Amino acid sequence: MPVALRRQKMVKEYYTDDTLSVRFYDAITSVDPHIRGDVDFYAAYLRSPGERVLELGCGTGRVAIAIAARGFEAIGMDNSEPMLRLARLKRDRLPPARAGNVDFLQHDMVTLDVPARFHLVVVPYYSFNNVKGGDLRARCLGTIAKHLLPEGRAIIHAASPEMFLEPRATRKSFFQFPDAANARLEVTWNEGALDEGQRQFTQVIEYELLAADGARLASSAERLSLWWFSDDELEASAREAGLEHERTFGSFTSERGSARIYVLRKDAASRPIATASWAGGREGPVSLSRSGGAWLSRRARS
Numbered sequence: 001m002p003v004a005l006r007r008q009k010m011v012k013e014y015y016t017d018d019t020l021s022v023r024f025y026d027a028i029t030s031v032d033p034h035i036r037g038d039v040d041f042y043a044a045y046l047r048s049p050g051e052r053v054l055e056l057g058c059g060t061g062r063v064a065i066a067i068a069a070r071g072f073e074a075i076g077m078d079n080s081e082p083m084l085r086l087a088r089l090k091r092d093r094l095p096p097a098r099a100g101n102v103d104f105l106q107h108d109m110v111t112l113d114v115p116a117r118f119h120l121v122v123v124p125y126y127s128f129n130n131v132k133g134g135d136l137r138a139r140c141l142g143t144i145a146k147h148l149l150p151e152g153r154a155i156i157h158a159a160s161p162e163m164f165l166e167p168r169a170t171r172k173s174f175f176q177f178p179d180a181a182n183a184r185l186e187v188t189w190n191e192g193a194l195d196e197g198q199r200q201f202t203q204v205i206e207y208e209l210l211a212a213d214g215a216r217l218a219s220s221a222e223r224l225s226l227w228w229f230s231d232d233e234l235e236a237s238a239r240e241a242g243l244e245h246e247r248t249f250g251s252f253t254s255e256r257g258s259a260r261i262y263v264l265r266k267d268a269a270s271r272p273i274a275t276a277s278w279a280g281g282r283e284g285p286v287s288l289s290r291s292g293g294a295w296l297s298r299r300a301r302s
Contacts, residue, residue, distance in 0.1 A: 057127025
């Protein structure tokens, strides 16, 4: 597509209404090698069926649903309602015994305040890189610590600074959908822009859904903004929040890799922090799906 035409496209924010990033999120992440083995990695930090997991930045519920399918109880949180709608649809297709183990709510991960404590908090697939600035990241770590049980763990899967700073040429990815009359999705990952002062990476990603004969069925151009941070910042903010840094992995399948997978532990002597019942966030009261209120009220007493 000529550059002049591409510039005329209306650019939407990622994961918002009517964007193809939401519609095809599961298809694209299913082949991403950066998250291969992540659910097994998270589940290894759980011991007994019925233990509770909080997933921050859950998207379409990929991790929370997989955790619930293993017999654990999970709450997924995201501030994208379009993503959560897909998560709830997937949850409703589970067998009833498993569907009752997982629920989803809309909120941001900085100010979240729910009346339950969890054995494990997971921030998967670069979700923590969506938090802008060290102050907000420190507050988010405080929120994580507040929702952990003593000796509970938090696992944060983040992109390293090197992943943002390495040169990135424009590239295309292609996805074929035989079940949808051979439709094809073309994704163009344009060269990103760096703001090293703000530690911000911004990229416009273009999606085109094409029919078998090449006719365009749908398209969207979307802006993705992410922020990077250092190991030192993360570990210092974690300590301030009452979380001990146990280990950092480079990937889910080996010690080495370009990612940052931080494992943090809440001290056994940590005293519970009193919290209000559902606290409204920047978008008003927390929006719970079908059974979230009952799910949490039962577990707040345990």
